[in-house]
Amino acid sequence: xxxxxxxxxxxxxxxxxxxxxxxxxxxxxxxxxxxxxxxxxxxxxxxxxxxxxxxxxxxxxxxxxxxxxxxxxxxxxxxxxxxxxxxxxxxxxxxxxxxxxxxxxxxxxxxxxxxxxxxxxxxxxxxxxxxxxxxxxxxxxxxxxxxxxxxxxxxxxxxxxxxxxxxxxxxxxxxxxxxxxxxxxxxxxxxxxxxxxxxxxxxxxxxxxxxxxxxxxxxxxxxxxxxxxxxxxxxxxxxxxxxxxxxxxxxxxxxxxxxxxxxxxxxxxxxxxxxxxxxxxxxxxxxxxxxxxxxxxxxxxxxx
Numbered sequence: 001x002x003x004x005x006x007x008x009x010x011x012x013x014x015x016x017x018x019x020x021x022x023x024x025x026x027x028x029x030x031x032x033x034x035x036x037x038x039x040x041x042x043x044x045x046x047x048x049x050x051x052x053x054x055x056x057x058x059x060x061x062x063x064x065x066x067x068x069x070x071x072x073x074x075x076x077x078x079x080x081x082x083x084x085x086x087x088x089x090x091x092x093x094x095x096x097x098x099x100x101x102x103x104x105x106x107x108x109x110x111x112x113x114x115x116x117x118x119x120x121x122x123x124x125x126x127x128x129x130x131x132x133x134x135x136x137x138x139x140x141x142x143x144x145x146x147x148x149x150x151x152x153x154x155x156x157x158x159x160x161x162x163x164x165x166x167x168x169x170x171x172x173x174x175x176x177x178x179x180x181x182x183x184x185x186x187x188x189x190x191x192x193x194x195x196x197x198x199x200x201x202x203x204x205x206x207x208x209x210x211x212x213x214x215x216x217x218x219x220x221x222x223x224x225x226x227x228x229x230x231x232x233x234x235x236x237x238x239x240x241x242x243x244x245x246x247x248x249x250x251x252x253x254x255x256x257x258x259x260x261x262x263x264x265x266x267x268x269x270x271x272x273x274x275x276x277x278x279x280x281x282x283x284x285x286x287x288x289x290x291x292x293x294x295x296x297x298x299x300x301x302x303x304x
Contacts, residue, residue, distance in 0.1 A: 051273040057284035083101045084102060103141065108143035111145020113155035139177075167213045178245045183199060201229050202229075205239055257298045
């Protein structure tokens with residue numbers, strides 16, 4: 001398959017929007033790969049270990065490192081994946097022995113809750129499933145979409161009906177479809193999505209359950225769930241059999257997993273490990289300082 005011709009809405013739109021963060025990032029964060037060199041000795045001591053597979057969300061760190069440099073950082077830190085990378089760049093991941101743990105498909109504004117968008121969404125998911133199957137990668141992302149004028153009940157029914165049109169194909173190709181929870185409270189681009197319909201864990205879980213396939217999974221974004229629902233560890237234990245992927249970020253702000261934010265990641269990672277989770281946990285935070293420092297800290301705190 002010629003993946004170079006695929007249009008990946010998730011990756012493309014995210015990379016376009018990343019420019020807004022360039023101005024917001026601190027001067028320290030802009031050292032980029034220079035910090036990778038100067039901090040090389042320290043980074044060697046912070047290698048992903050333990051029972052959890054760690055991944056890096058490409059869009060968060062691409063303002064600082066190109067893909068080749070990010071691959072080297074991932075290998076340095078012991079991360080096994082760089083995700084939301086366009087299929088045309090997957091051979092680069094393979095070169096470094098990395099995977100794309102989560103592939104993009106359609107964008108979150110126009111999703112599966114609206115029949116007017118379903119045909120386009122299904123086509124993009126099908127292409128992403130094909131690409132993942134070809135490369136041996138595990139997951140494709142999907143979204144409910146904005147509510148617009150669609151009621152929650154109707155949106156749920158539309159999503160279930162839509163996913164049932166493609167879930168058999170995902171089963172055949174042995175690829176998971178992962179429905180992401182997003183917060184609707186924070187009116188900041190790429191931090192929250194006001195009007196997003198799938199903004200609560202239980203709502204998205206109702207969709208996953210009703211589709212009724214082991215290939216239909218929940219993308220449990222800890223940052224978004226903390227804002228909308230809280231009770232993180234209990235929900236992880238409750239829905240462990242349905243969770244296919246995790247994202248991390250500090251709250252508030254969607255920044256580093258440090259002591260300036262409220263989420264206690266160490267026991268959360270311990271709880272995930274205790275469920276026997278074998279998928280990937282991706283760091284999807286927006287750096288405010290030296291990106292290698294923040295990523296190294298995140299890798300260390302998640303190494304349980």
